[in-house]
Amino acid sequence: xxxxxxxxxxxxxxxxxxxxxxxxxxxxxxxxxxxxxxxxxxxxxxxxxxxxxxxxxxxxxxxxxxxxxxxxxxxxxxxxxxxxxxxxxxxxxxxxxxxxxxxxxxxxxxxxxxxxxxxxxxxxxxxxxxxxxxxxxxxxxxxxxxxxxxxxxxxxxxxxxxxxxxxxxxxxxxxxxxxxxxxxxxxxxxxxxxxxxxxxxxxxxxxxxxxxx
Amino acid sequence: xxxxxxxxxxxxxxxxxxxxxxxxxxxxxxxxxxxxxxxxxxxxxxxxxxxxxxxxxxxxxxxxxxxxxxxxxxxxxxxxxxxxxxxxxxxxxxxxxxxxxxxxxxxxxxxxxxxxxxxxxxxxxxxxxxxxxxxxxxxxxxxxxxxxxxxxxxxxxxxxxxxxxxxxxxxxxxxxxxxxxxxxxxx
Ligand SMILES: [Zn+2]
Numbered sequence: 001x002x003x004x005x006x007x008x009x010x011x012x013x014x015x016x017x018x019x020x021x022x023x024x025x026x027x028x029x030x031x032x033x034x035x036x037x038x039x040x041x042x043x044x045x046x047x048x049x050x051x052x053x054x055x056x057x058x059x060x061x062x063x064x065x066x067x068x069x070x071x072x073x074x075x076x077x078x079x080x081x082x083x084x085x086x087x088x089x090x091x092x093x094x095x096x097x098x099x100x101x102x103x104x105x106x107x108x109x110x111x112x113x114x115x116x117x118x119x120x121x122x123x124x125x126x127x128x129x130x131x132x133x134x135x136x137x138x139x140x141x142x143x144x145x146x147x148x149x150x151x152x153x154x155x156x157x158x159x160x161x162x163x164x165x166x167x168x169x170x171x172x173x174x175x176x177x178x179x180x181x182x183x184x185x186x187x188x189x190x191x192x193x194x195x196x197x198x199x200x201x202x203x204x205x206x207x208x209x210x211x212x213x
Numbered sequence: 214x215x216x217x218x219x220x221x222x223x224x225x226x227x228x229x230x231x232x233x234x235x236x237x238x239x240x241x242x243x244x245x246x247x248x249x250x251x252x253x254x255x256x257x258x259x260x261x262x263x264x265x266x267x268x269x270x271x272x273x274x275x276x277x278x279x280x281x282x283x284x285x286x287x288x289x290x291x292x293x294x295x296x297x298x299x300x301x302x303x304x305x306x307x308x309x310x311x312x313x314x315x316x317x318x319x320x321x322x323x324x325x326x327x328x329x330x331x332x333x334x335x336x337x338x339x340x341x342x343x344x345x346x347x348x349x350x351x352x353x354x355x356x357x358x359x360x361x362x363x364x365x366x367x368x369x370x371x372x373x374x375x376x377x378x379x380x381x382x383x384x385x386x387x388x389x390x391x392x393x394x395x396x397x398x399x400x
């Protein structure tokens with residue numbers, strides 16, 4: 001005796017829990033009277049329970065350690081990149097344009113002086129802060145309106161506002177190259193940008209309250 | 214548990230490897246087992262499962278925290294196993310029939326003549342047989358049968374792990390069940 005195609009489709013819908021009451025009734029009524037389909041249904045049911053009876057296997061011992069040992073070394077992530085990913089450059093350009101027109105931009109240039117959170121053992125050349133080769137800075141370092149060149153070691157976190165981490169700089173005719181490391185978290189904030197953002201929010205607010213009033 | 218994992222993932226995104234070691238530890242059995250069932254071989258399974266965790270770590274920034282981490286991890290592992298199956302040399306292909314042996318596949322020859330001692334002790338005959346039958350299904354049915362019946366994902370979850378429409382999942386699971394029924398009905 002042959003099985004019935006349309007009934008087999010119903011069986012699969014049944015196993016997937018995708019059958020309605022009427023079709024389910026149709027399926028079981030048919031199975032009661034058709035030996036071939038009943039047999040087929042029984043085999044499917046048995047197959048599923050056989051697969052489900054398969055034993056669980058465990059990962060070999062030392063698996064996690066082995067994975068961790070193969071990971072690339074922990075890297076200090078530069079948040080600078082993400083700042084721009086979340087606020088696309090187009091937004092920045094648009095904001096810039098609005099601010100130029102509204103004249104608020106001139107206020108920005110007023111406090112452009114280099115500010116460093118600590119001075120001892122560090123060299124300051126123009127607007128660049130240099131951590132010399134044999135110096136270990138064991139606290140957090142904040143630099144405002146300047147760049148940073150690391151030849152020694154910084155164990156604390158580094159925040160650079162309106163500046164950047166540079167790789168080399170010619171000083172007294174010699175090229176100084178960055179060979180040091182920052183062990184803490186490195187954060188570079190483009191202050192102009194954040195400042196603009198702040199200004200623009202204020203601007204929009206006043207525009208809206210103006211039109212509402 | 215989902216909550217703890219998603220906390221850990223946030224730390225991993227900041228570069229915290231200690232947090233990742235907890236994540237690996239939590240999923241290692243499931244992922245290893247998934248790879249083993251897909252590949253039917255313990256050495257390859259270990260290799261690919263490790264690779265899956267390493268890739269997940271390297272690409273953690275592209276993981277969308279609104280989604281389930283386990284789904285994402287399974288997707289990486291499944292894709293790696295399918296790649297591995299495709300790259301197998303034809304003469305190592307376990308489904309390949311050898312002329313003159315009348316339907317005996319290389320797999321059954323290997324396993325009858327040269328069983329790995331450790332595997333023999335660990336699994337019962339029936340269990341080994343079932344795993345073997347599953348591992349001889351074509352990979353696109355195999356992955357779905359494993360995810361559905363051994364790892365108990367819903368059809369919707371399987372669709373997002375494999376990145377295919379749910380209709381395709383349904384078609385493949387029907388065919389997979391039928392193929393296995395033919396293989397297992399005389400057990
Ligand atoms: Zn029938």
